Structures are given as C-alpha cells and as structure tokens.
Amino acid sequence: MNSLYKKKINEIFHEIVEFEVPLSKLSQWKVGGRADVIIRPRNKNELIKVRQWLYLNGINPLIIGNTTNLLFSDDDIHVVIVQIGTSFSKVAVNGLEIVAEPGIWVPSLARLAMQTSLSGIEHICGIPGTLGGLVVMNGGSQRKGIGSVVAYVETIDNQGNIKRYTNPQCKFSYRQSIFQNGDEIVVEVGLKLSNKRDKGDIRREMLEILRSRRNKFPRKQPNCGSVFVSNPDMYEDYGPPGKIIEALGFKGLSQGNAQISEQHANFIINKGSAKSKDILYLINIVKETVYNRTGYNMVVEAKLVTSNGEIISI
Numbered sequence: 001m002n003s004l005y006k007k008k009i010n011e012i013f014h015e016i017v018e019f020e021v022p023l024s025k026l027s028q029w030k031v032g033g034r035a036d037v038i039i040r041p042r043n044k045n046e047l048i049k050v051r052q053w054l055y056l057n058g059i060n061p062l063i064i065g066n067t068t069n070l071l072f073s074d075d076d077i078h079v080v081i082v083q084i085g086t087s088f089s090k091v092a093v094n095g096l097e098i099v100a101e102p103g104i105w106v107p108s109l110a111r112l113a114m115q116t117s118l119s120g121i122e123h124i125c126g127i128p129g130t131l132g133g134l135v136v137m138n139g140g141s142q143r144k145g146i147g148s149v150v151a152y153v154e155t156i157d158n159q160g161n162i163k164r165y166t167n168p169q170c171k172f173s174y175r176q177s178i179f180q181n182g183d184e185i186v187v188e189v190g191l192k193l194s195n196k197r198d199k200g201d202i203r204r205e206m207l208e209i210l211r212s213r214r215n216k217f218p219r220k221q222p223n224c225g226s227v228f229v230s231n232p233d234m235y236e237d238y239g240p241p242g243k244i245i246e247a248l249g250f251k252g253l254s255q256g257n258a259q260i261s262e263q264h265a266n267f268i269i270n271k272g273s274a275k276s277k278d279i280l281y282l283i284n285i286v287k288e289t290v291y292n293r294t295g296y297n298m299v300v301e302a303k304l305v306t307s308n309g310e311i312i313s314i
C-alpha cells in the first residue's frame, strides 16, 4: 500500500490502526507474511467511518475476526485489513433473545447463555473464534450450526449502510452462509434461545463438551481446528475425515514444520516455524489421495487469504 495512504490512515484512525503486522504472530495457525495495515474499529460508528473512508478512497478491505478459520499466504498482504475483535463485543440479554456485537468471544457468549439459563448454544462453548466469524461460517459442533438459533443479522455494507437479514435471508447451510460471498461486515447478531433447560444441565453438557474436545483435539500447537468438512455421504461410506486420513496412514506426516496431528488426523499443527505452503502441501496430498481412493472430493473448512487480500477456498 502506498505511503501516502498509510499516512492518511494514520492521521484519521491513529487510535485503532497498526502497521507492518507479522501475521505469523497474529494468526491462529502462526503463519503468514506481514500485513501492511490493520484497522480495529471498536464499535458500529467507528466501523461506519472506516468503511466510508475506505470506499471513498477506492480501497476494498479484507475482513477478519480472530483468524481461527484462516490460512494466510506466506507473502506480505498489501491491502487494508479490518479486524473485528473483542473490543467490539457488547452483549445484552432480553428474555429469550441475546443481542451481541460481532467481536464477542464465542466461549464467553456460550457461558453468558448458560448463566442466564438459556439453551441452544451449548455446542459452541469450545470454539475459539468471534461471533461474527462463527455466523459467517455457520460454525458449530456436534453437526450443529449457529444458524439454527439466529433470529437476525445486521451488517454494514461497503458504503457504510446498515442492512438487516432475517434467518431465511442468511441462507445458512452446513458451514455456509450468504455472508461468505459478499463484502458486508456483520455488526450485530440476534439469537433466539430457549429457557426449557435447567442451568445445571446446560453447565454439565458444556463441561462434557469441553472435556471431550480437550481429549480429542490438539491444544498446545497452533492449528485452525478441523481441516476438512465432514460430508454426510462420505461419512456413511467411510466415516469422518479424521478416520479416513488416519486409515490412509497420514497421521504424523510432516512437511517442514507442519504436521498432520498425531492426536487427531483432521488437524494440521504448526510445530514452530511452519509456512503456509507446507500446510497447503499436506492439505493437497490428503485431498488427492482421498479422491483417488474413494472418489470423494473433500472440502477444506479453512479459507486461504491470498497476498492481494482475497479469501478463497482451498
């Protein structure tokens, strides 16, 4: 990005901007080149100001949350990144509805629901992302997605206009939503939960989910959660992705400092200084072999962020 723009951005947004950020430090997988500029709006009004300024200057930003579903390219990223983080995370409970800003940490949201005896999002209690990212990805666990309890989603488009989507308009399907295809930023989410469960039962279920995740998933080395999405047809024929990858003998396979986890074969961990290209190598070798052996084309859950700031499927 040219230095004139950087100077202007620094003048206008100096409190919420950072330059030359190493993505290998910031990202969850601990890979990636440098980001020229990251702006972190703290509320809706600040975000509207940022969007309008970028639009007037012809700049199309890359939107990120906590980066738990993103694989950054090893090359530097020269576009403006707008990060929606925990400073953008007000939340209110009104009866059965929770209204939350997008930066709220997903486990905190699940805990709040439990504390207020609201049921329906127990399954998200161990997902380490932001609510915005979770809604965009229709994330969840135990074959559930957050979309099933979303009442509405409010977004800000590239010119700073606020839009509101009802649940059907969000077009939620397994790990998919309409927001993956556009450039709108989720700024508010309304959730409709149920009060038909005892708080103690909700708590016990969440503790059990967390215990099971701790036992099954690698926790110490950086990773991006499950690499491949579970496909129902393939599940019926061969089981979940981790089982197939393990059966093919890939558990523990390394490329550079990236490794198919010894603990769970559907995770790729960074053992230290892995590169994005090492992770992509492992993903591709698994994909290709699974396709040749089973005829199924496995879909990768994480998205690749290219050096020109595009988010693409792997």
Ligand SMILES: Cc1cc2nc3c(=O)[nH]c(=O)nc-3n(C[C@H](O)[C@H](O)[C@H](O)COP(=O)(O)OP(=O)(O)OC[C@H]3O[C@@H](n4cnc5c(N)ncnc54)[C@H](O)[C@@H]3O)c2cc1C
Residues within 6 Å of the ligand: 028, 062, 063, 064, 065, 066, 067, 068, 069, 070, 084, 102, 106, 126, 127, 128, 129, 130, 131, 132, 133, 134, 135, 136, 137, 138, 139, 140, 141, 179, 180, 184, 185, 186, 187, 223, 224, 225, 226, 303, 311
């Ligand atoms: C250890 C680990 C375990 C995981 N377990 C699970 C799991 O059980 N289930 C599951 O579904 N996922 C899981 N994930 C993946 C990930 O946590 C979820 O997809 C998550 O909710 C993404 O949130 P994020 O804030 O990290 O989004 P990011 O990874 O930063 O972004 C994901 C996508 O959302 C977009 N985005 C983010 N915020 C906004 C916003 N406010 N407005 C518009 N677009 C936005 C980005 O542009 C990007 O396309 C796991 C990841 C890790 C590292």
